[in-house]
Amino acid sequence: METKKRILTGDRTTGRLHLGHYVGSLKSRVELQDTYEEFILLADIQALTTHFDNPRLINSSIYDVTMDNLSVGLDPNKVTFVQQSQVSSIAELTIFYSMIVTVNQLRHNPTIKTEAQNYGYEDLTYGFLGYPVSQTADITFINADLVPVGEDQVPHIELSRKIVRKFNKLYGTNIVEPQVKLSQVGRLSGLDGNAKMGKSMGNAIYLSDTPETVWKHIRKAVTDPARVRTEIPGHPEICNVYKYHQIFNPSEAPEIYEQCSSGKLGCFDCKKRLNTVLNDLLEPMRERRAYYESHLGEVREIIVEGTKKANRIGNENLDAIKEKMFLKI
Known part of the structure; x- marks a missing residue:
């Protein structure tokens, strides 16, 4: 039987998902779940880059984001939900990749510049600036072949590809260089006339x-x-x-x-x-969603079991990487 290619996609756990998320990514996730091995990342570490002072929101959003994904028709028997902060190989790969990425590369990333302006950040935290490095670890800990993103995220993925190429050349590793799958629909504008529908703008129609x-x-x-x-x-x-x-x-x-x-x-x-x-x-x-809201134990089990599977894959890949880096004794 032919092995399915892997897709890594996901959402920052900063609140419930809205129609912009649906047209931008959720709809395609449902369409792709039968033809790809799909991993849905519950990106709680990336949520900390902007919401480090609100951990309770991030905790509740892990459940909300999972239920929103399930509500659109994703089948937990076909896709794997992964809590980012509970996967140790992601954290280790982030550290390894950070050794070969320059600060200038990160500062000149157009997406980082735009996001910093949107949030009003003048003095960037280490975690915010290193977002693309963390994202590279997210993608590569399972050797994902494909990453569905919007146009604004393409610079991040291009940097990820550069990191992977450099890392493979340095250490002789076989990390998969991820390919971009662009969203067919651009950003959904807000009905209030704003160019973007967003949680922070108060103009979102939520799926719930x-x-x-x-x-x-x-x-x-x-x-x-x-x-x-x-x-x-x-x-x-x-x-x-x-x-x-x-x-x-x-x-x-x-x-x-x-x-x-x-x-x-x-x-x-x-x-x-x-x-x-x-x-x-x-x-x-x-x-x-109403079903899952009344069965939160089932939602937790979906997340826990998916994260266990992700850890098994990630640890196996990380062992092979460490071997090539001469870090195993």
Whole structure:
């Protein structure tokens, strides 16, 4: 039987997941779970780079992130959930890789620069600056072949590939050089008009939100500012609600475009149609999540057993690496 290639993906444990996570990665995880050996990293160490002062949030989010992944249709019998901080080989590889990466390489990483600006960081912590090094260890402790990421994460993966190439050349190791799988959908904009839907921006529709909360967000969504009456022709190409229709309601999007631009469909009715579509998408997720919320022991077992499996693979790979580095006596 042909061995499946491995995928490493995951989420920082800084809160519940939202629609931006769904279109950016969760949806593709479900589609890929039958054809790849998929590992879902519960990235609690990476969460500490920005939330080191809120460990209780990180702890509860380990469960929330797992349940959100399960709610979209990931099968715990097909995918492996891994708690990052409980895998010793990740920590050791992070140290080894840090020996061959320069501070300048990290400082000039465009993603690090952007994230530092977003968080208002002027004096970076060692952990924040070294995020790409830690990420390289995440990917390579199981020799993942493929890493699904958004466009903003590509510089991180390129640095990971450079680290792996240099490490293999130095020590004669056979660490897999990871390949990028780009998300087919870019960042999901916020319905409030912000360029990004995000937890910290207060504009996120969470996968676990109630129908009432979803409608509350959609009702306040920014549309065409020049369209003050239904009969005035709209400009759907600049409307956030229409962008959501294109992503979540593609079959009706052309009709909505025509009706909006000809003044036949008002913004309120357009929002109501989007509300129906999004709640139809989210309702099965709410049902699955409700099951796991009432079976937290089962969720914990999924995480514990997946992490044990990851440790077995990681320790075996690390032993081979240490052998090549002449660290075993």
